[in-house]
Amino acid sequence: MSQTPIQRATQLREQLERAAEAYYNRDEQLIPDAEYDALLRELEALEAEHPQLKAEDSISGRIGGRASGRFAEVTHALPMLSLGNAFSEGEVADFVRRISERLDLAECDLAFSAEPKLDGLAISLRYEDGVFVQGATRGDGSTGEDVTANLRTIGDIPQQLTGSGWPALLEVRGEVYMSRADFEACNAQARASGGKVLANPRNAAAGTLRQLDARVVAQRRLSFFAYATGVVEGGQLPDTHAGTLAVLQRWGFPVSDLCQVVHGLDGLLGYYQRIGQARDRLAFDIDGVVYKLDDKAGQQAMGFVARAPRWAIAHKFPAQEQTTTVEDIEIQIGRTGAATPVARLAPVQVAGVVVTNATLHNADQIARLDVRIGDSVIVRRAGDVIPEVVSVRLELRPPATTPWLMPQACPVCGAELVREEGMAVWRCSGELSCPAQRKEAIAHFASRKAMDIDGLGEKFIEVLVDSGLVRSVADLYAIDRDTLLKLKLILDAADVEAYVAALQPHLLPLNSGQALAQLLALSAADDWRARALALPVQVAWADKKIATRWADNLVAAIDASRRTTLARLLFALGIEHVGEATAKTLAQWFGDLELIRQLPWPLFKQVPDIGGEVARSIGHFFDQSGNQAAIDALLAGGVSVTDAHPPSARLHAGLGLAPLLVACEIPGITQKRAEALAAVVADMAALVDAEPAQLLASGLPATVVAGLTQWLEQGDNAALLLRAAQAQARLAALLPEEDPSAAGPLDGQTVVLTGTLSRLGRETAKAWLEQFGAKVAGSVSKKTSFVIAGSEAGSKLAKAQELGVPVWDEEQLLAWLAQQGVVL
Ligand code: IVH
Numbered sequence: 001m002s003q004t005p006i007q008r009a010t011q012l013r014e015q016l017e018r019a020a021e022a023y024y025n026r027d028e029q030l031i032p033d034a035e036y037d038a039l040l041r042e043l044e045a046l047e048a049e050h051p052q053l054k055a056e057d058s059i060s061g062r063i064g065g066r067a068s069g070r071f072a073e074v075t076h077a078l079p080m081l082s083l084g085n086a087f088s089e090g091e092v093a094d095f096v097r098r099i100s101e102r103l104d105l106a107e108c109d110l111a112f113s114a115e116p117k118l119d120g121l122a123i124s125l126r127y128e129d130g131v132f133v134q135g136a137t138r139g140d141g142s143t144g145e146d147v148t149a150n151l152r153t154i155g156d157i158p159q160q161l162t163g164s165g166w167p168a169l170l171e172v173r174g175e176v177y178m179s180r181a182d183f184e185a186c187n188a189q190a191r192a193s194g195g196k197v198l199a200n201p202r203n204a205a206a207g208t209l210r211q212l213d214a215r216v217v218a219q220r221r222l223s224f225f226a227y228a229t230g231v232v233e234g235g236q237l238p239d240t241h242a243g244t245l246a247v248l249q250r251w252g253f254p255v256s257d258l259c260q261v262v263h264g265l266d267g268l269l270g271y272y273q274r275i276g277q278a279r280d281r282l283a284f285d286i287d288g289v290v291y292k293l294d295d296k297a298g299q300q301a302m303g304f305v306a307r308a309p310r311w312a313i314a315h316k317f318p319a320q321e322q323t324t325t326v327e328d329i330e331i332q333i334g335r336t337g338a339a340t341p342v343a344r345l346a347p348v349q350v351a352g353v354v355v356t357n358a359t360l361h362n363a364d365q366i367a368r369l370d371v372r373i374g375d376s377v378i379v380r381r382a383g384d385v386i387p388e389v390v391s392v393r394l395e396l397r398p399p400a401t402t403p404w405l406m407p408q409a410c411p412v413c414g415a416e417l418v419r420e421e422g423m424a425v426w427r428c429s430g431e432l433s434c435p436a437q438r439k440e441a442i443a444h445f446a447s448r449k450a451m452d453i454d455g456l457g458e459k460f461i462e463v464l465v466d467s468g469l470v471r472s473v474a475d476l477y478a479i480d481r482d483t484l485l486k487l488k489l490i491l492d493a494a495d496v497e498a499y500v501a502a503l504q505p506h507l508l509p510l511n512s513g514q515a516l517a518q519l520l521a522l523s524a525a526d527d528w529r530a531r532a533l534a535l536p537v538q539v540a541w542a543d544k545k546i547a548t549r550w551a552d553n554l555v556a557a558i559d560a561s562r563r564t565t566l567a568r569l570l571f572a573l574g575i576e577h578v579g580e581a582t583a584k585t586l587a588q589w590f591g592d593l594e595l596i597r598q599l600p601w602p603l604f605k606q607v608p609d610i611g612g613e614v615a616r617s618i619g620h621f622f623d624q625s626g627n628q629a630a631i632d633a634l635l636a637g638g639v640s641v642t643d644a645h646p647p648s649a650r651l652h653a654g655l656g657l658a659p660l661l662v663a664c665e666i667p668g669i670t671q672k673r674a675e676a677l678a679a680v681v682a683d684m685a686a687l688v689d690a691e692p693a694q695l696l697a698s699g700l701p702a703t704v705v706a707g708l709t710q711w712l713e714q715g716d717n718a719a720l721l722l723r724a725a726q727a728q729a730r731l732a733a734l735l736p737e738e739d740p741s742a743a744g745p746l747d748g749q750t751v752v753l754t755g756t757l758s759r760l761g762r763e764t765a766k767a768w769l770e771q772f773g774a775k776v777a778g779s780v781s782k783k784t785s786f787v788i789a790g791s792e793a794g795s796k797l798a799k800a801q802e803l804g805v806p807v808w809d810e811e812q813l814l815a816w817l818a819q820q821g822v823v824l
Pocket of ligand 1: 081082083116117118119120122175228290309312314
């Protein structure tokens with residue numbers, strides 16, 4: 001039986017209420033945004049058609065959520081409004097027409113401020129005489145929550161306005177949001193530590209801002225953009241919106257540099273297109289754009305409807321979240337063996353792309369979300385991030401589903417899947433005998449930032465590995481033109497017969513009969529491609545009948561990659577935790593592969609940027625004889641490092657017994673205690689052999705000495721110390737003389753990085769600046785030597801300008817680095 005309008009309206013209100021309560025009070029999302037919008041529109045349409053249905057406090061007339069009671073309430077002197085939505089060009093055209101008609105102005109003369117619609121949460125900031133005194137969430141639009149303490153931890157929000165001319169009382173409104181990078185970092189940490197994983201940057205921002213503990217807010221990085229003002233007294237603002245944004249920026253507020261003044265419908269739609277194209281590349285999520293009539297007198301004349309101004313509208317982008325069903329859950333094996341569960345989905349359009357797979361991250365995440373095969377889930381695709389399952393719609397769960405369990409064996413090689421203690425990831429224990437890991441390792445080795453073998457795609461690698469022709473990275477250097485040409489024909493052929501037909505014109509008559517028979521015998525085999533490539537079929541390429549240039553180029557690219565830099569080679573080896581930046585650091589500090597491959601892990605800790613986990617991982621890699629053999633094979637295959645140099649003189653600082661003891665992470669052995677120990681023994685061998693009585697002479701507490709003796713007896717600890725000491729002695733012999741005059745060009749200088757450094761990345765920039773002796777600090781003060789401001793730089797840049805601190809952009813930094821001889 002179909003529902004009556006009143007039943008449907010009640011049902012819609014209940015559904016919307018439930019979703020809104022979860023969203024605003026618990027930072028949880030029950031249904032995707034797009035679906036919420038659609039349900040709300042249905043309710044609004046029903047209420048418009050049947051005015052008698054409209055309940056007094058219907059959710060359709062309300063803004064946002066109600067206060068949770070956890071914070072003090074703040075009454076907004078001017079309500080914080082919401083925006084109407086446009087989902088189509090037609091709706092935008094209606095919006096422009098309404099304004100044009102009411103103001104009696106030609107459409108093409110209407111100027112609009114066009115802005116990104118940031119996906120975070122709205123807040124209002126109150127400044128009295130230029131000082132930040134109170135900040136509140138939007139709440140229901142008239143009453144919000146006092147989150148001043150939390151807002152004070154956000155670097156983008158000025159505590160004190162800069163410049164001059166601000167009104168005595170000024171309310172600034174804008175969006176608190178979390179950048180994609182900060183969101184990913186926040187979730188990566190939560191996943192590793194078993195903490196709460198957040199569904200999307202907006203939920204993360206909302207959840208963070210409504211933490212009761214401001215210290216938690218300070219740890220997670222939130223950002224802010226200003227886009228409007230509230231109450232203004234004792235002063236005046238410009239009479240256009242764009243002018244207002246400009247003064248807000250001068251007073252220290254970050255304003256998005258995507259804001260633009262455009263004219264008429266064409267201007268709006270052109271802006272929508274441009275921002276839509278840039279959407280995936282932005283540092284933060286946006287869910288649409290906002291158009292605001294620029295002229296404030298016009299805004300006044302347009303006025304408001306229930307919960308939104310008539311002079312502004314949000315033009316939404318296709319939703320980044322959609323509901324679909326999980327058809328299967330499979331395991332994917334990555335380069336380091338990490339087993340990642342992936343949901344195979346019923347195909348669904350998400351933000352303009354058909355999504356059929358979404359990552360589930362790890363077994364813990366599946367357990368946390370309780371994702372089961374057959375479930376309806378919300379998938380999210382934002383920016384360049386891999387689509388992911390963010391939640392299960394439990395109300396849609398079919399009967400008779402069962403919780404998902406991690407399989408015990410690697411689906412590719414059958415080796416056991418194991419989980420390291422305290423870690424979220426399961427790993428395939430097959431290491432490089434697992435074809436999946438081998439393929440990933442080879443693809444990584446060849447990738448652009450590693451050995452940069454252009455043209456060696458995933459499909460090639462797949463068949464090369466399966467055929468057994470390429471078993472390790474060094475085998476790439478034995479690939480010849482014949483193999484590549486055959487490989488291409490194999491990949492292009494639908495089946496063996498098609499391959500044979502394509503190969504026929506090139507077969508040498510001598511063995512062709514036998515070769516064809518062998519090939520055709522593979523007809524029924526699933527892995528015919530790999531087996532066909534492995535067969536020794538003699539060919540003489542009839543050059544006119546096949547394109548060969550690309551194969552010559554690829555052979556040349558493989559050859560060219562032989563001469564490489566140490567940093568690239570180290571990165572290419574695929575050592576866990578060694579990304580591009582760490583590889584560069586290692587190369588800068590140690591200079592030589594022969595040295596690096598012999599060092600035990602504690603020696604890597606002598607480099608300031610390398611911590612215990614990374615150092616152990618590097619040491620572990622070089623401790624594996626298989627890895628050493630792979631390096632030997634590469635060198636035998638002609639790979640050579642072109643930029644080897646002696647280790648850095650700065651390693652002098654880590655020489656000696658005491659720093660080495662500290663680096664070995666012996667429980668209870670602090671810097672001071674290590675120095676005391678070093679004072680009573682001649683060398684490491686003496687320490688390892690020492691009687692407790694001798695160690696007690698160092699003045700260390702008996703418990704510490706007992707702890708040390710016990711540690712020395714465990715596993716290979718004593719051997720590690722001896723090896724480390726020997727390696728240190730060898731390293732010491734290689735170090736150039738310490739030359740105090742050879743101070744770094746930035747010694748004693750303090751540098752602050754802000755904004756997005758799109759070419760270099762902040763981490764790399766920081767590593768280089770430190771390499772040249774600079775201290776990289778987090779906030780700008782009079783003592784700051786200079787600031788490096790990338791795009792979207794905000795309050796730190798403003799502060800630097802106010803204090804007269806020199807500012808470089810990324811180009812200047814790159815140019816300066818180039819002058820110092822840095823090749824990036
Ligand atoms: S103006 C009276 N501008 O979108 C106008 N809002 O759906 C009030 N938002 O509550 C808002 N970016 O949280 C405005 N550039 C922008 C915005 C923006 C994001 C959010 C804001 C608002 C919601 C309305």
